[in-house]
Amino acid sequence: MKKAHEYGILIIVFALSISLISWCCNKKKDNGNSSHGTSKNFVVSFDSTLVTAFYAKYPKLVLYKKQVASLYQKNNYDFIWYDKKGRKETADVIYNKINNLSEEGIQVKAPYKEIVDALFQTTTSKSDINTELFLSNYYFFYINKTLRGIDSTKMKELEWYLPRKKQSYVGYLDSLLVDPKLLDNKEQHISQYYKLKTVLQRYRTIEQKGGWDSIVVPNDFKLIKPGDSSDVVAKVRTRLFLTGDIAEDSKNRVYGNALQLAILKYKKRNGFTLDKTISPKHIAEMNVPIGQRIKTIIVNMERCRWISTSVTKAKEFIVVNIPSYRLTYFKEGNMALVSNVVVGNTMNKTVIFSGMMSYIVFSPYWNVPINIIKTELLPNIKKDKNYLSKHNMEWNNGNIRQKPGTSNSLGLVKFLFPNTNNIYLHDTPSKSLFNSEKRAFSHGCIRVEKPVELANLILADDSNWTPEKIDEAMHKGKESWYTLKNKIPVYIGYFTAWVDDDGTINFYKDIYEKDAQLASMLVEQ
Numbered sequence: 001m002k003k004a005h006e007y008g009i010l011i012i013v014f015a016l017s018i019s020l021i022s023w024c025c026n027k028k029k030d031n032g033n034s035s036h037g038t039s040k041n042f043v044v045s046f047d048s049t050l051v052t053a054f055y056a057k058y059p060k061l062v063l064y065k066k067q068v069a070s071l072y073q074k075n076n077y078d079f080i081w082y083d084k085k086g087r088k089e090t091a092d093v094i095y096n097k098i099n100n101l102s103e104e105g106i107q108v109k110a111p112y113k114e115i116v117d118a119l120f121q122t123t124t125s126k127s128d129i130n131t132e133l134f135l136s137n138y139y140f141f142y143i144n145k146t147l148r149g150i151d152s153t154k155m156k157e158l159e160w161y162l163p164r165k166k167q168s169y170v171g172y173l174d175s176l177l178v179d180p181k182l183l184d185n186k187e188q189h190i191s192q193y194y195k196l197k198t199v200l201q202r203y204r205t206i207e208q209k210g211g212w213d214s215i216v217v218p219n220d221f222k223l224i225k226p227g228d229s230s231d232v233v234a235k236v237r238t239r240l241f242l243t244g245d246i247a248e249d250s251k252n253r254v255y256g257n258a259l260q261l262a263i264l265k266y267k268k269r270n271g272f273t274l275d276k277t278i279s280p281k282h283i284a285e286m287n288v289p290i291g292q293r294i295k296t297i298i299v300n301m302e303r304c305r306w307i308s309t310s311v312t313k314a315k316e317f318i319v320v321n322i323p324s325y326r327l328t329y330f331k332e333g334n335m336a337l338v339s340n341v342v343v344g345n346t347m348n349k350t351v352i353f354s355g356m357m358s359y360i361v362f363s364p365y366w367n368v369p370i371n372i373i374k375t376e377l378l379p380n381i382k383k384d385k386n387y388l389s390k391h392n393m394e395w396n397n398g399n400i401r402q403k404p405g406t407s408n409s410l411g412l413v414k415f416l417f418p419n420t421n422n423i424y425l426h427d428t429p430s431k432s433l434f435n436s437e438k439r440a441f442s443h444g445c446i447r448v449e450k451p452v453e454l455a456n457l458i459l460a461d462d463s464n465w466t467p468e469k470i471d472e473a474m475h476k477g478k479e480s481w482y483t484l485k486n487k488i489p490v491y492i493g494y495f496t497a498w499v500d501d502d503g504t505i506n507f508y509k510d511i512y513e514k515d516a517q518l519a520s521m522l523v524e525q
Helices: 002-028 049-057 059-074 089-099 113-120 129-148 169-178 180-184 191-208 231-242 257-268 280-286 290-305 309-313 370-383 431-435 451-458 467-474 515-524
Strands: 033-036 039-046 316-321 326-331 334-344 354-362 393-396 399-402 413-416 440-442 446-448 480-493 497-499 505-507
Touching: 049 059, 049 129, 059 129, 059 169, 089 113, 089 129, 089 180, 113 129, 129 169, 129 290, 169 180, 191 290, 191 497, 231 257, 231 280, 257 280, 290 497, 290 505, 290 515, 316 334, 326 451, 334 431, 334 451, 354 451, 354 467, 370 399, 413 451, 451 467
Parallel strands: 316 480, 334 440
Antiparallel strands: 033 039, 316 326, 326 334, 334 446, 354 413, 354 480, 393 399, 497 505
C-alpha cells in the first residue's frame, strides 16, 4: 500500500510539472513573443516566421528582406528596437531621419509611410512586432539611400569603375544602437558630400523664393562688352545677385566694374573662358532653371556616396575630373598641383576608374592603337607612301609607332598606371587645345597641360632625380622608363557639380551625358 501511495504521488507531481512547463511555453509564445522576466510589457524575441508574414503583407519592402533576415539571424530573433523602457532612442532617430530624407538629396518616399506615422503617434512601452520590423526595414532603407547609394550592380550601366566603399551595415547597427549620433558624423562620406548638401539647402531656399526668371534677349543680340548699357545688363546683374556672384543688385543698366568682376566669378565656376564679354552662350547658361541645378547637385551627392573616405587620407594621390577637364595632385593633404587636361571625346570616352601610377616614361614612343591604325593611318598611307616618315613614324613588328621627340603625340613624358583600358597621362605638342573651353578631343588618354611640373612633384622626394635630370631625360630623344619608389593612386572621376573649400559651387557640362541616366535610377529605386 505504501509503495502504491508513493507511486500515486509521483504521478501527480509529474502531471503538475508537465502542466507547468506547458503553461510556461504557451506564455512564452503568446502573440509570437517571449516575455522578459523584469517587465510584463517587454518581450525578448519573436517567431522567425513573422518576418516572412511581414513581407507578404508589405511587399514594397521586400528589397530589404535579405538584410533584415541577416540582422535577426545574427541577433537570434531578439527585438532590436525595444528594451524594458520601451522604444530605444535610435528608433526615433531613424524615424526622424526618414522624415527629413530630402535634406540628403533623396527624392523618393519611404514605402508605407502613413502606416509608420500612425504607429509612431502611439507612445507605448510595449514591444510591437509591426513597429519592430518596419524600423529594421526603414533602417536599411535609410542606410542604403544615404550611405551606400544605389546598388553596385548598376555601376556597369553607368560606366563607373571606381571602387565602391564597402561596409557591413548589419554590424554598423550595433554601434548605432549604442550611439545614435553616429548618423550625424560628418566622416561617413568624403567632405565634398557635405559641401554639396549645404549648397543644396541654399539652392532650395532660392527655389522656394521663386528662383530666377529667364533672361530674354533681343533677336539680334550678339555681345555685351564692358561699358555697354542695356536692359539685359540689369537682368544679368539680378541673376548673379541671386546666386551670390555679386553682393548687391543695384538694378544698374551699365556694365561696370562690379558686374565685370561678378561675370569673371560666374565664368570661372561654370567652365567658361575668363574674359569680360557676355555672349548668348553665357545667357543660356544663366537660364538653366533652378530645379535643374538642384537635380545636378543631387546626382553628384549620390556619386560622393560611392567613394570611400580612405581615398582622401592617402599620403598622395591624383584626381582627374572629366567634366571639369582638370587634374589635381594632392600631397600631404594639400593641393600640390592643379592642371588643365584634355580628355576623350564622346566617341572615345575616358573611362571612370582608378589605378596605381607605377612608371614614368621619358621621351616615349607612341605605340599607335590598332583602331587608329585602321581608321586613320592606313587610309593616309594609301594616299601618301611617305606619310609615316613625314610624321616621324615607323613600322614595328607589324604595328606602327611614332619615334620620340618634340612632335611625338605623347609629348616628352607619359605617366603609367597599368590598366586594361590602356589609359594614361601624357604630355602633348598640341598646347593650344588647353585654351579651349571644351577639351574633349583625345582618343581616351589624358593630356596634361603641366607635365613638367607633375613629373618634378612626383620625383621631388626621390634622390635619383633633380629638375635638371628630368629635363635632360625628357629631351634625350631616347625612350627611358623609371619605376616609382612609391606607387601613387590615380582616380579618374565624373562630377558635374563641385564645391570649393570657400563654398563656391562649380557646374560643368555633362559631356558624356551621364547625369540624366543616374537621376532616373535615383527616382526608380
